[in-house]
Amino acid sequence: MVRLGIDFGTTNTVAAIFDRGLFSVVLHQAQTRRGTIVQEIFPSAILVYPQTHQRWFGLEADRKFVEMGASSDLIFIPSLKRELRNYMEGKSLSPNSACDSKNGGAGQSDCDLDLADLFTDFLRALADSIRRSQMLDESEPLETVITWPAHSNGAQRHITRECFRRAGFRVINALNEPTASAVELADCLTGGKRNGKSEDPYAVAVFDLGGGTFDASVVRIEGHDFHVVTSGGIELLGGDDFDRILLEMFEAKLDLPSESISALTRHALLRQARAQKELISTGTVKSLFLNPQDFGLRGKTISLPVDLYRERICPLLDQAVSMLREVIQSAAAKWPGMNGGIEPLTIYLVGGSSKLPFVSEMVSGAFPGSRVILSDKPFQSVALGAAICAADRISYHEVFARHFGLIRLKDHGQTEIFDTIFPAGTPIPRRGESPLEKVVRYRPAHNIGHLRYLECTSLGPDGMPLRGVRTWSDILFPYDPNCPLSAPVSKNDIIPTNQFNHLEVSEIYRCDSDGVITVEIQNPARNESRRFEIFNE
Ligand SMILES: Nc1ncnc2c1ncn2[C@@H]1O[C@H](COP(=O)(O)OP(=O)(O)OP(=O)(O)O)[C@@H](O)[C@H]1O
Ligand SMILES: [Mg+2]
Incomplete structure (x- = not known):
């Protein structure tokens, strides 16, 4: 029996598979002029070309966007989960989604696209990609455990579950993203060999800083039993915000009125900001660069010191650290003997944005007695945890985060x-x-x-x-x-x-x-x- 765990993330969607005792991450493929790309990540992106009603999803959307360039009549939705949240609140496509129209005609009206339909089509494309990986037989149903942010509300849960069903997945269960990460960590620490009974309960605090959301939870682990003690999160805090801040810093040095930059060019600039931000984790970078001419804009190459960028994003990271503190404190109030009061509390850092070195520095500084573990698979942790749950290897209890x-x-x-x-x-x-x-x-x-x-x-x-x-x-x-x-x-x-x-x-x-x-x-x-x-x- 094959079962899936799927993490629909703001930036990246990851599917993990459990098949006859083994867990692996599904590989997705896209054909390019340079050859076939194979990767574990299916970008949570959609590209729509209104003139021909064509749509691309995931890797194809990303690739096509780069290929067609910033000059075409395109609608690019790079962070579908954030858009979906807005949609649940009755808002239409946000201006951050790259949507250019030369004459303000077709492109603009197509910005009213129904996001739930788009999301379902995105999930159909994901299902096709999973099937193309040949990791499961054609006749096999897509039995899946899905995940959502700990702080997501009833509406988000409802629409997510419904769209997965409409796209052909058989949703067997759903759990909070940080719980899934705690499951993955526990499995990793014990090599999947927990015996279920003899271990004393212990706590793991999960700090999940992804592309669009921040989630924190304290999970009590006792053998195969996972019990969420407390949960919290910040809905709009993640890598997308760090990219936006860096772009604003670049724009402040660009001698151009921001209205003169089209939405698609702005999106291309955001990608550059993201790429520069991601370089910081190499540990060798002291400055971040943008050459406006690479994007058809006037001006000389701009450089910004990493330290200045760090200063600008620290207030946002402070919010995440404060939320983690709140979640840990309320867990300790509910569970006075948490970790017997002797063991250091394990804080597990997951999510791509946890790769920023400032994040682990700030968390370690704020919780000096704790054991901070940086995941070696920050993007895959949630999906793997969900696949472990799909395999019925553990049981878990969720709580209301609000x-x-x-x-x-x-x-x-x-x-x-x-x-x-x-x-x-x-x-x-x-x-x-x-x-x-x-x-x-x-x-x-x-x-x-x-x-x-x-x-x-x-x-x-x-x-x-x-x-x-x-x-x-x-x-x-x-x-x-x-x-x-x-x-x-x-x-x-x-x-x-x-x-x-x-x-x-x-x-x-x-x-x-x-x-x-x-x-x-x-x-x-x-x-x-x-x-x-x-x-x-
Ligand atoms: N080396 C790196 N340094 C800093 N940030 C990084 C690095 N690599 C990836 N990221 C950022 O991680 C984010 C994506 O992480 P992840 O895949 O965990 O998010 P997600 O699961 O899609 O989003 P969410 O959980 O918020 O819905 C992006 O903002 C990306 O820029
Ligand atoms: Mg995530």
Whole structure:
């Protein structure tokens, strides 16, 4: 039986395969004029040529973009996962996606491309590429464990799972990216030979700094059992931001108004910034360079000292280190004997951006007693961990990374309170287990219920959401049995009334093993109930 673990990353998508006891990373191929490229990474990139409706994905998209150059009518989406996050929030393609149109015509309107469809097509291309690797038989189903950021919300999880299914993958499970890395590390440290029982539990803090997101988790490992103690993350922090900062530093030295640089040329410049940034990890580079003439722009070669660049990105790295500290502290509060208080805490650095030497220096400096391990496979760790889970070699427990709840009105609409339904740290059920359930009962003080859902990373002293707040679409639910559920109601129709306070309304919240939450609202006067999936449509 062949099973896959897939890490859909902001910059890179990696698939690992488990086949008869062996784990390996799938190799992808692309034909170029110079020969065939074979690599473990399938770039999370899409290129669209609106004039012919052609689309390229992964390696092909990258290659074609370089080949067609910055002068054509192209739409290049280099960080699909970030775009998808924006899409879930109802935004269209971001201006950062290279989208040039000579006359502002076809290209521009095609920027309204449906990202969920594009994502599904991207995953179909990934599936084809996996099949072309010949690492599994043609008839074999694509049984897959997928991964997502620890802090991803219900909507992102829902769309990711759905698109994988639509693209032909059989999603057997899903887990958080840092959990997968902890699984990979534990497997690596023990050569896959854990005996499951005799070992004392120990903790690993995973620091995953990738292309677009930062994730931190403390995972308790006891034999084959992986239990996420705490999790957190920063949605928009990663290599893309470090590239943007370097490009801004270059642009400040370029004597050109930034509006005169087309989106595609800007994207080509970003690639140069990325390549220069990646050179820093060689340890021999003291300056970073950009020759504007290589991109058809006026001006002399620009050089920037690495130390200056380090200074500019340090505030961003500080945020990641602070988040890691928060996650470790709250794990220690929940698990007082973490590592018996004697063993140094292992901090595992994964994600391509962890290759920046400043990252390990800052983490080691911030946690002097810890054992910082730099992964030798920063890009593949998550996919390998997922493949290990796919092979059923271990079991794991995830937790809510954020508080989930809703704003309710008290005192006849005079006061707002936050009603926490699932606090951060609540264990998410494992596959095959019954959904997590919470029932809330109340007597309505209005004619229409206005349920305003949100997630947040922390609460203030007044119990209201304080940080990392992300709001969800509201649900309006008429309590009046004479008002049909299908009738269009608006917030303006809500009035305080005692007319329905003899009824006991129930809200039944359920969370499945993917972390997707639903609410079923039951009103006894109606003798009917309604179920809503809670995410942004
Ligand atoms: N040598 C290097 N030095 C610094 N950064 C690097 C190096 N090599 C790769 N990177 C950066 O790593 C990032 C990609 O890492 P990775 O593949 O782990 O991210 P991802 O999994 O695609 O993204 P995410 O996990 O954020 O969704 C890119 O921003 C890339 O520029
Ligand atoms: Mg990643």
